[in-house]
Amino acid sequence: MVESHAEGQLPGGDPSRMTERSGTATARKLFIKTYGCQMNVYDSQRMADTLAPLGYRQSAGPEEADLILLNTCHIREKASEKVFSELGRLRLLQEAAAAQGRRLLIGVAGCVAQAEGEEIVRRAPQVDLVVGPQTYHRLPDLVTRALGGEAGRGLVDTEFPSESKFDFLPEEASPSGPAAFLSVQEGCDKFCSFCVVPYTRGAEVSRPVMDLVAEAQRLVNAGTLEITLLGQNVNAYHGEGPDGREWGLGRLLHRLAEIPGLERLRYTTSHPRDVDDELIAAHRDLEKLMPYLHLPVQSGSDRILGMMNRKHDAAFYRAVVEKLRAAQPKLALSSDFIVGFPGEKDQDFAATLRLVTEVGYAQAYSFKYSARPGTPAATAAAPVAEEVKSERLAMLQQLLGEQQQAFNRQFVAQRMPVLLERQAKRPGQLVGRSPWMQSVVVEAPQRLLGRLLEVEILEARPNSLIGRVVTLPEEKNGMEAPRMRATA
Numbered sequence: 001m002v003e004s005h006a007e008g009q010l011p012g013g014d015p016s017r018m019t020e021r022s023g024t025a026t027a028r029k030l031f032i033k034t035y036g037c038q039m040n041v042y043d044s045q046r047m048a049d050t051l052a053p054l055g056y057r058q059s060a061g062p063e064e065a066d067l068i069l070l071n072t073c074h075i076r077e078k079a080s081e082k083v084f085s086e087l088g089r090l091r092l093l094q095e096a097a098a099a100q101g102r103r104l105l106i107g108v109a110g111c112v113a114q115a116e117g118e119e120i121v122r123r124a125p126q127v128d129l130v131v132g133p134q135t136y137h138r139l140p141d142l143v144t145r146a147l148g149g150e151a152g153r154g155l156v157d158t159e160f161p162s163e164s165k166f167d168f169l170p171e172e173a174s175p176s177g178p179a180a181f182l183s184v185q186e187g188c189d190k191f192c193s194f195c196v197v198p199y200t201r202g203a204e205v206s207r208p209v210m211d212l213v214a215e216a217q218r219l220v221n222a223g224t225l226e227i228t229l230l231g232q233n234v235n236a237y238h239g240e241g242p243d244g245r246e247w248g249l250g251r252l253l254h255r256l257a258e259i260p261g262l263e264r265l266r267y268t269t270s271h272p273r274d275v276d277d278e279l280i281a282a283h284r285d286l287e288k289l290m291p292y293l294h295l296p297v298q299s300g301s302d303r304i305l306g307m308m309n310r311k312h313d314a315a316f317y318r319a320v321v322e323k324l325r326a327a328q329p330k331l332a333l334s335s336d337f338i339v340g341f342p343g344e345k346d347q348d349f350a351a352t353l354r355l356v357t358e359v360g361y362a363q364a365y366s367f368k369y370s371a372r373p374g375t376p377a378a379t380a381a382a383p384v385a386e387e388v389k390s391e392r393l394a395m396l397q398q399l400l401g402e403q404q405q406a407f408n409r410q411f412v413a414q415r416m417p418v419l420l421e422r423q424a425k426r427p428g429q430l431v432g433r434s435p436w437m438q439s440v441v442v443e444a445p446q447r448l449l450g451r452l453l454e455v456e457i458l459e460a461r462p463n464s465l466i467g468r469v470v471t472l473p474e475e476k477n478g479m480e481a482p483r484m485r486a487t488a
């Protein structure tokens with residue numbers, strides 16, 4: 001679960017907000033709280049971009065905001081429940097603002113917005129607007145209408161429009177940072193029986209190659225060294241290439257790897273069925289493609305995989321992993337697992353443990369099955385008892401935790417390139433990412449933020465590595481040398 005708030009935005013130029021004397025837009029404050037996946041983090045940033053021309057700028061917290069957006073997640077019950085309790089808290093904030101003569105707008109975006117739409121404004125009348133993942137390019141219009149007091153109730157826009165939001169979004173106005181996301185594909189046509197994504201995000205749509213090249217180039221121009229391509233089913237990517245033909249993800253990765261100054265590429269999340277030869281070849285041929293892949297399997301039991309409508313069995317998954325590892329021997333794997341899917345018996349769960357033992361994961365996410373209204377599995381027979389789910393989850397997490405520790409330990413006394421991404425909690429320390437997505441903590445001055453440097457690993461912790469920078473950029477005439485190219 002990711003919770004973040006929008007990065008700073010550039011001031012916009014809405015004439016209605018200009019003061020004649022200064023000619024600058026009156027700053028309105030925006031706070032976005034993001035739940036769920038990386039796609040939501042990307043979307044939140046783009047929502048901030050759409051609102052920049054109305055003069056909305058980042059606020060550090062919700063208290064001083066004029067507009068609060070909750071960018072929500074519907075994937076599991078727990079994630080979705082959070083929205084209504086948060087809306088309760090925001091109502092108090094809205095009332096406090098009104099008592100000071102200030103108007104605080106509240107909006108709900110993301111997958112809960114898509115799934116619940118009108119129900120949200122009915123249950124939570126404090127909500128001024130509801131916008132789905134495919135309609136947030138219309139946010140400026142909705143906000144303007146809400147400010148005008150239109151209808152006196154929440155405005156809801158959750159259709160799946162025929163136009164693509166990407167044709168309407170402004171260029172990125174927010175700073176992207178050393179590691180950025182780029183949404184290349186959205187939606188999913190797989191219809192796993194437990195999953196809400198095909199309903200909340202809609203059918204699969206891929207963005208054209210050259211739009212992505214342009215966005216990636218802008219990110220790199222702004223200092224980004226690493227780009228993670230995002231999609232609910234990213235390796236089903238089939239965007240229009242410059243030759244007018246459909247390009248797959250492997251080809252897209254090749255093209256993006258040509259961008260000078262872009263050092264690292266990743267992509268997430270993939271489906272085993274959509275790993276094609278071109279993508280496997282990309283792992284062999286592209287140095288910039290990091291040797292780490294999140295490839296969810298969900299279960300090791302063919303019976304359960306069938307009921308999940310995963311469209312692959314365990315043998316197929318193992319074969320895909322083998323091909324990928326043959327192409328890139330350094331490849332580390334991650335996965336998602338669901339325990340306690342309806343009808344899961346002890347022997348099914350044992351098959352999952354067996355598959356984990358055989359494949360070996362660098363890290364993984366595991367969840368108890370959570371029935372989602374409207375999905376086929378929600379009405380399936382033979383639900384698994386809560387205690388059994390908890391027991392299985394604990395066993396699986398124990399095994400995955402041991403594998404993660406063993407994976408991390410092998411790097412002690414080794415060197416690896418690390419992209420220093422952010423300040424650590426402790427002053428004087430920075431946190432970066434290894435090629436294998438491990439968090440690496442180093443003692444380093446602030447000025448090294450955003451650098452890709454060689455780090456020696458001193459210690460392996462369960463969830464991170466502790467390291468020491470071995471090469472430092474030289475300083476000439478008080479100026480820093482250009483960014484270092486890391487050596488593996």
Ligand code: 5AD
Binds near residue numbers: 075371
């Ligand atoms: N219950 C539990 N886990 C789920 N996931 C998706 N839907 C459900 C559900 N109904 C998990 C899957 C997916 C990840 C993003 O969330 O493992 O890969």
Ligand code: SF4
Binds near residue numbers: 188190
């Ligand atoms: Fe959901 Fe992933 Fe299955 Fe698509 S492939 S339905 S996003 S679990």
